[in-house]
Every structure is written in C-alpha cells, then in structure tokens.
Amino acid sequence: MTAIVDPALAADARRERRFFLSLSLPALFIVGLAAILPILWIIRQSFLTTGGEYTVGNYEKVLSSGLTWSALLTTLELSLGTLVICILLGTPLALALASARPRVANLLMAFVMLPLWTSILVRTYGWLVLLRRDGLINAALTGSGLTAEPLPLVYNFTGTLIGMVHYMLPLFLLPVYAAMRDIDANLVRAAASMGATLGHVIRTVILPLSAGGIFSGSMIVFIYTIGFFITPAVLGGGKVNPLSIRIERTLSTFQDWGSASVLGILLLVLMALIGVMFLAARRLMARNKVGAAHA
Amino acid sequence: MSWLRISLAAIAVSAALPVYAQTVTITTAGGDYGNAMKEAMWAPAAKELGYDVREETQSDGLAALKMQVTAGTVTTDIIHLGSPEGAQAAAQSLLEPLDYKIIDPNSVPAGAKSDYCYPFDSYGTVMSWNTKAFDENPPKTWAEFWDVAKFSGRRALRANAQDLIEIALLSDGVAPADVYPVLSTPEGLARAIKRLEAIKPNVSVWWTSGAQSAQLLKDGEADLVVTWNGRAQTVKADGGAVDYTFKGSVIGTDCLGVPKGAPNKEAAMKLIAAMTQPARVAKLTDFIAYGPVNPAAYEGGLIPEDRLKTLATAPENAGTSVFSNADWWVKNGEAAQKAFDEMMNR
Numbered sequence: 001m002t003a004i005v006d007p008a009l010a011a012d013a014r015r016e017r018r019f020f021l022s023l024s025l026p027a028l029f030i031v032g033l034a035a036i037l038p039i040l041w042i043i044r045q046s047f048l049t050t051g052g053e054y055t056v057g058n059y060e061k062v063l064s065s066g067l068t069w070s071a072l073l074t075t076l077e078l079s080l081g082t083l084v085i086c087i088l089l090g091t092p093l094a095l096a097l098a099s100a101r102p103r104v105a106n107l108l109m110a111f112v113m114l115p116l117w118t119s120i121l122v123r124t125y126g127w128l129v130l131l132r133r134d135g136l137i138n139a140a141l142t143g144s145g146l147t148a149e150p151l152p153l154v155y156n157f158t159g160t161l162i163g164m165v166h167y168m169l170p171l172f173l174l175p176v177y178a179a180m181r182d183i184d185a186n187l188v189r190a191a192a193s194m195g196a197t198l199g200h201v202i203r204t205v206i207l208p209l210s211a212g213g214i215f216s217g218s219m220i221v222f223i224y225t226i227g228f229f230i231t232p233a234v235l236g237g238g239k240v241n242p243l244s245i246r247i248e249r250t251l252s253t254f255q256d257w258g259s260a261s262v263l264g265i266l267l268l269v270l271m272a273l274i275g276v277m278f279l280a281a282r283r284l285m286a287r288n289k290v291g292a293a294h295a
Numbered sequence: 296m297s298w299l300r301i302s303l304a305a306i307a308v309s310a311a312l313p314v315y316a317q318t319v320t321i322t323t324a325g326g327d328y329g330n331a332m333k334e335a336m337w338a339p340a341a342k343e344l345g346y347d348v349r350e351e352t353q354s355d356g357l358a359a360l361k362m363q364v365t366a367g368t369v370t371t372d373i374i375h376l377g378s379p380e381g382a383q384a385a386a387q388s389l390l391e392p393l394d395y396k397i398i399d400p401n402s403v404p405a406g407a408k409s410d411y412c413y414p415f416d417s418y419g420t421v422m423s424w425n426t427k428a429f430d431e432n433p434p435k436t437w438a439e440f441w442d443v444a445k446f447s448g449r450r451a452l453r454a455n456a457q458d459l460i461e462i463a464l465l466s467d468g469v470a471p472a473d474v475y476p477v478l479s480t481p482e483g484l485a486r487a488i489k490r491l492e493a494i495k496p497n498v499s500v501w502w503t504s505g506a507q508s509a510q511l512l513k514d515g516e517a518d519l520v521v522t523w524n525g526r527a528q529t530v531k532a533d534g535g536a537v538d539y540t541f542k543g544s545v546i547g548t549d550c551l552g553v554p555k556g557a558p559n560k561e562a563a564m565k566l567i568a569a570m571t572q573p574a575r576v577a578k579l580t581d582f583i584a585y586g587p588v589n590p591a592a593y594e595g596g597l598i599p600e601d602r603l604k605t606l607a608t609a610p611e612n613a614g615t616s617v618f619s620n621a622d623w624w625v626k627n628g629e630a631a632q633k634a635f636d637e638m639m640n641r
Contacts, residue, residue: 155499
C-alpha cells in the first residue's frame with residue numbers, strides 16, 4: 001500500500017472505511033437482536049424467581065441437582081461418541097475422496113452432501129423407519145436368520161448416536177477433505193520414492209498435514225452436538241436425556257424459567273469452554289509446528 | 296414507493312373493519328384434536344355469533360400461556376389446556392376468572408367445577424395392547440400389566456408422572472377411591488415411584504407426545520402401551536391390531552381458559568359459552584373419542600348409543616376409574632415430577 005499524504009485523500013479513505021464498516025451494520029444489528037439480546041434476557045431470567053424477585057436460588061437448585069450433572073454427562077457422552085465415530089469413519093472417507101479422480105470425487109461428494117439438503121426431522125424419522133423393531137434393518141436381520149430376535153437399534157443411546165453421526169459426518173468431512181486435497185502430491189511421491197509404505201505415508205505425511213482440517217471438523221462436531229435436541233428426543237425413546245432435553249422439560253413440565261435459563265447458561269458456558277480449549281490446542285499445535293520448522 | 300402507500304391504505308381500511316367483525320383468537324393443540332374442536336365446536340359457534348375466529352396451535356399450551364402473559368404480549372383470547380395445567384395456570388394468576396354470568400354454571404358437574412378454566416371434555420388414560428401379541432388373553436388389570444413374567448412384552452409409558460403415579464398405585468392394590476388419600480401421605484408418592492422403577496427395565500419407550508404413542512401401537516413397536524383412549528381408539532378404528540380397556544383408567548378433563556389480559560375478554564367468554572353447548576360437545580365425539588363433561592350432552596340421544604362405549608365418562612365405563620385431581624397436582628406436581636425424573640435417571 002502506498003502511504004497517502006494528501007489530507008483530502010486521507011479524509012476520503014476514512015470516509016470510505018466508515019462506509020464499508022456501515023455496510024456491516026445490518027448484520028451486526030441482526031446478531032444483536034437475535035443472539036445477544038436473548039442471551040442477556042436469559043441471564044436476567046436466571047436471577048429471577050417465578051414472582052420476579054432477584055435470587056441466586058435458581059443456580060443453587062440447578063447446580064445441586066443430580067439431574068443436571070447426569071444430563072451434562074449424557075451430553076458429553078453423545079458429543080464425544082459422535083466425534084470419535086466421525087473421525088474413524090470420516091477420515092478414511094476424506095482420504096478416499098481426496099485421492100479419487102476429480103470426476104469420481106465430485107460424484108461421491110454429491111452423495112455425501114445430499115443428506116445436508118434434507119430436513120433433520122425427515123432424516124430422523126427416516127432412521128426410525130429403518131431402525132425400529134420391525135423396520136427394514138431388523139426385518140433383514142431376522143428374515144435372513146442372522147439374528148433370532150430384533151436388535152434394539154433405536155429408542156436408546158445407540159439409535160441416538162446413529163442419528164447424530166449421520167447428521168454430523170458431512171460437516172466433519174468438508175474441512176478434512178479440503179485439507180487433504182491441498183496436500184502437495186509431490187510430498188506423497190517423495191515419501192514413496194524414499195521407500196515409505198502406504199501406511200507410513202498416511203501416518204507421517206497425510207495425517208500430520210491434514211491435522212488442521214481434522215481439528216476444525218472436530219470442533220464443528222463438538223460445538224454442534226452439544227445442543228442437539230431433535231435427534232435424542234425422537235430416537236432416544238425418553239431414555240437419553242442430554243441438557244437440551246432437560247431444558248425443554250424444565251420449561252414445559254415445571255414452567256421453571258429461572259432454572260431453564262440457568263441450564264441454558266450452563267450449555268453456553270460449556271460451548272465456550274470447549275471452543276476455548278480447541279483454540280488453545282490449535283495455537284499449541286501451530287507453535288510446535290513452527291518450533292519443528294526451526295529445529 | 297407506491298406499494299407502500301397502497302399497503303398503508305390497506306392497513307387503514309382493515310383497521311376500520313373490526314367495528315363490524317369481532318375477532319377472537321383461540322389456541323388449541325392442533326392435529327386431529329384441534330381440527331375436531333374447530334369443526335364441532337368453535338367454527339359453528341363463531342358463525343352463530345358472527346365472530347371472526349383465528350386459530351393458533353401450540354403443543355404445550357401452558358408454556359405458551361405463561362410466555363404470553365409474563366412477556367405482556369397476550370395475543371390469544373382462549374386457550375385450550377389440560378385441567379391440571381389449567382389449575383396450575385390459575386394458581387400462577389395467568390388466567391382471567393370465568394364469567395359465569397355468560398357461561399352457564401350448571402353445565403359442569405360440581406366435582407369438575409373450576410373458576411378459571413372451563414372443563415369441556417374428558418379422556419381416559421388407558422391400558423392398550425397389540426392384539427397380535429395377546430389374542431384372547433391381554434392383561435386385565437394394572438397389577439397384570441406390571442406382571443412381566445406372565446405378560447411378557449415391551450411396554451411404552453408416557454415420560455411424565457401425570458396419571459402414571461395413580462396407575463402405579465392401582466397396580467399395587469390401592470383402591471381407586473384411596474389413590475389420592477394414599478398419595479397425600481408422605482410415603483405414598485415414594486410407593487408409586489418404587490412401583491414405576493420396578494417396571495422400568497421392561498419399558499422400551501417413554502413417549503412424549505400422544506401422536507408418538509399412537510405410532511408405537513400402530514407399528515407394533517410396543518405390545519403394551521399406556522395412552523389416551525382417543526389415541527388408542529383412532530388406531531383401532533384405522534384397522535390397527537389394537538385394543539384397550541377403560542378398566543382402571545385415570546380420567547382427566549381438558550378445559551378452556553382466558554389468558555390474563557386477553558385483548559377480547561368478553562367475546563372470549565361468549566365464544567366459550569357458545570362452543571360448549573351440549574350439541575356441540577356431543578358433536579366433538581364424531582371426530583375424537585373424548586366425552587363431554589356437561590351431563591346434558593349425554594341426554595336426548597345427542598351421542599349415538601354405540602359410541603358411548605368409547606367414551607371414558609360414559610356411565611358404564613366410569614366405575615373402576617380414578618378422576619385425576621387437579622388440586623393435588625397443583626400442590627404436589629413439582630415434587631411428583633422431580634421424583635419421577637430422578638427415578639428415570641437411576
């Protein structure tokens with residue numbers, strides 16, 4: 001950039017900057033209206049009794065209840081479970097996509113993306129049709145004699161996890177695929193020419209170079225799944241009760257807005273904590289990489 | 296900007312109109328039930344009164360009511376609630392008192408009377424079963440429903456303490472008349488919860504909506520389902536391999552209330568009075584098997600003889616039933632639901 005000396009030009013540049021900044025105002029306004037205001041309202045609500053008086057009782061009530069902590073545990077189990085399965089299934093899939101010829105890769109990608117265009121409700125009920133006791137999968141299993149009794153695939157933790165992995169896999173795949181596609185093919189060739197086996201290449205070249213993508217994907221999966229409601233509500237059969245369901249129940253059965261607000265804040269804090277942890281870990285990784293390059 | 300002028304003109308015109316047409320907004324649960332209420336009850340009443348009635352639907356009436364009243368943005372004039380929720384809403388001063396100068400006070404039996412939420416129809420929480428799983432020999436009592444050795448099969452119960460703790464006590468040998476006296480003792484609730492915990496391993500689904508319970512019955516996902524008689528009857532009438540019994544059912548009522556600060560309070564009272572005329576609540580049974588509360592609706596052949604069998608409050612069905620006690624639920628509902636949630640968590 002050339003330095004501007006003329007004061008008139010400088011004023012022009014300032015005006016321009018201000019104009020461009022003002023273009024973001026509608027977006028900022030919407031974020032303020034749709035996200036920040038409600039959060040402030042929830043924070044206020046969390047300190048009020050049903051009669052509208054100031055209290056910290058809601059926090060005592062929620063944080064001392066075993067129901068809260070078991071809901072928190074279920075939330076983390078679901079998110080971690082989804083994440084682990086996404087990594088195990090998604091990473092090889094991304095590798096296959098990244099190494100396929102462009103035409104094939106595009107076709108496969110379309111199949112991966114297709115579920116993203118379907119409503120989550122439709123997909124969740126779709127799983128119900130597949131997984132229930134006389135559903136397609138159990139009918140095939142018992143019909144072919146592979147199992148004597150239908151397997152309990154839905155209305156439990158397993159069914160919920162299946163639904164959540166199905167939703168999250170494409171979102172995990174995208175950043176991983178992007179990272180793997182950007183790996184310089186010459187590095188792989190170089191490694192191979194030095195006598196590295198395929199396993200070696202994957203472990204020492206591809207995985208380290210796509211770690212950033214796996215990392216971003218993991219963060220998306222974790223943050224997204226923390227707040228999942230529809231999938232556990234439909235596929236959990238009332239037995240899988242994460243924080244989101246606890247909030248809904250606190251509102252609908254107990255009409256306890258104060259406690260529901262505290263639970264909402266707990267969820268928000270959890271997301272923020274996980275976000276910060278991921279960012280800190282990423283910074284650490286980046287520093288190690290720089291260190292390694294200097295060594 | 297001509298479109299702006301036109302729409303402003305349109306607003307001005309429509310603002311002038313309400314002088315002629317009184318508008319009233321009613322909030323129902325929607326679905327088959329909401330539609331039945333429209334066809335049988337409020338649409339003909341609105342026509343008679345010359346009202347322009349708008350419908351909103353909410354699966355959770357009490358939560359919606361509370362939100363509107365506490366936020367000071369009441370848009371609905373009439374809200375459809377379960378009577379326990381109605382009593383709860385009244386206790387939280389979310390409802391206007393009913394105007395019994397407009398609504399006939401003699402249309403409700405003394406036991407069901409409410410100052411805030413007008414009970415208009417009733418339903419039973421019943422035992423239903425898959426007839427393929429138990430052809431000739433289904434469980435006949437709640438004690439048998441609990442007998443998982445003799446009647447094996449997957450159970451589905453509602454994920455809510457309401458009606459279930461009453462049923463749990465019935466299964467434990469408590470007589471219908473003693474259910475609330477027992478529940479009101481310190482160990483009564485614990486006894487009911489312990490009973491539910493005993494059957495928990497055999498419950499494959501804890502359902503959360505009436506539609507879901509009907510689907511579970513229809514699909515054969517569960518063999519024994521505790522559900523509302525209207526839902527079981529609908530599946531049965533559609534040819535599902537399903538039957539149910541009113542023996543030991545817990546009878547509840549649904550009611551209509553006017554939110555505190557409703558914009559058209561008086562018109563709302565008039566519409567409630569008109570839509571709950573005996574002929575109209577009798578007509579509701581054409582669509583859904585929920586029996587009128589008003590005794591006059593059972594007179595004069597307003598309801599066909601063969602349909603009486605499908606109504607929880609019909610004289611022959613009410614004998615072994617427990618009437619859900621809204622007052623008990625207002626006082627003890629929170630403790631009961633909490634104990635239930637903790638049981639689910641163990």
